[in-house]
Amino acid sequence: MKALFIGYGRMGSALGDAWLRTGLIEQLSIVDPGLAGAPEESRFTRLEEAPEDAFDLIVLAVKPGYASTALAGLSDRQCSQAMVISVAAGVTLATLSQALDERCPVVRAMPNTPVLVGAGCTGLYAGGGLGEVQRERIGQLFAAVGQAYWVEQEGLLDAVTAISGSGPAYYHLFSEALAQAGAKLGLPTELAHQLAAQTAFGAATLQQQAHADFTELRLAVTSPNGTTAAAIEVFEADQKLRALVDAATTAAFNRSVELSAH
Ligand SMILES: NC(=O)c1ccc[n+]([C@@H]2O[C@H](COP(=O)([O-])OP(=O)(O)OC[C@H]3O[C@@H](n4cnc5c(N)ncnc54)[C@H](OP(=O)(O)O)[C@@H]3O)[C@@H](O)[C@H]2O)c1
CATH class of the missing domain: 1.10.3730.10 (ProC C-terminal domain-like)
Incomplete structure (x- = not known):
């Protein structure tokens, strides 16, 4: 999978590094203004500098306040075949879909810090438009950093946050x-x-x-x-x-x- 991460701080890098290591993603581009460690050819300080590729996976891992503006900057080509995973706490699917202009399916994920050591616990919620194969792939991604559990109502992510997130x-x-x-x-x-x-x-x-x-x-x-x-x-x-x-x-x-x- 060809992935683009928007935000590569604590949570973004824990996921991206693990997925690269386990071969779940083959190619990684990172947009993060504060990034020092990642290889220069795949690191960009602004979304406008990122490759005009058709990504398979776009991961939004910025602070919730930046989520909408970060997504709105994606080009049609970057979105054309992507599924988007947002780990931004509390940013609703409606807000994310609106920022994306409904161009790709979105999954909200609520992981917790033990993903850093492969023992995370992640609650997942998908809206409509996500195929069975994509759902399975997302389950596999989070299973690579611990255990993943789907919830069938978006509101239950608040309960997941209260139990395993915090x-x-x-x-x-x-x-x-x-x-x-x-x-x-x-x-x-x-x-x-x-x-x-x-x-x-x-x-x-x-x-x-x-x-x-x-x-x-x-x-x-x-x-x-x-x-x-x-x-x-x-x-x-x-x-x-x-x-x-x-x-x-x-x-x-x-x-x-x-x-x-x-
Ligand atoms: N940590 C957790 O346990 C946890 C659990 C569940 C969910 N989350 C969610 O994960 C998200 C990230 O949290 P975190 O703990 O990883 O925060 P973090 O370490 O501060 O990482 C966020 C990164 O995004 C960068 N950034 C800011 N604006 C950006 C933009 N417009 N485009 C691209 N990158 C941008 C930041 O750079 P600067 O530092 O230079 O601003 C920073 O490197 C949050 O929404 C949070 O709700 C975190």
Whole structure:
């Protein structure tokens, strides 16, 4: 596939580098004014300088505020056989299609930062006009950087944002708190950090096993009257942790809806 990336920052480069490495795209052109690392022959500071090629894939990975103007600058030839993937958070399909003057099918993707290490989680939504083969190709692209899941209503991307888009930060916060608690209990800071990180990794690995059930996994390590039970009792008192997670994800969801409305 011949791809054009508009924006090659943190997210754009994580996707583009992985897709080149895995051979999912053969040719890459990049438009990004702030880019230093990419090979000069494929890097352009402005869209007007990019090749007049018929791209198979155009990836929009600029900050949401620049999304419409960036797309509107594409030529008819550049769009002629392309599918467009936008990772710009909160920019609706209607806005993207309008900016493109409906010249090509658009998919919205909501990836998260673990795509940087091939362990991402991406929610995908396509409007009309995307063929079955194109849908499969897009699924493969995001499967190359983790797991990909299609949603069938655009509004569900706000929920995906609240759970997996913002989710890595929630786990990092929990690890921060766990490491701090470990240090308070007398562990060297670095060791407390390692214990928190390795425990998160181990728990996530168990959760990824086929047919894993979160409640069963928790109960399996919670002997009556044991140490884990003592801690879980505190987390579960008045459903405190669950209420906090519910309130926090609702706040993220509402913010995502609010941003999409602008
Ligand atoms: N990072 C995440 O976890 C994540 C998750 C889901 C979705 N996203 C979405 O991904 C998009 C990019 O986020 P990011 O974290 O990768 O941001 P980023 O690191 O700031 O990357 C954006 C890049 O686009 C460049 N740029 C700005 N205006 C441009 C234009 N008109 N044409 C071409 N390139 C332009 C920027 O250059 P300058 O720095 O010089 O302005 C920058 O290099 C955002 O819309 C965000 O909502 C990110």
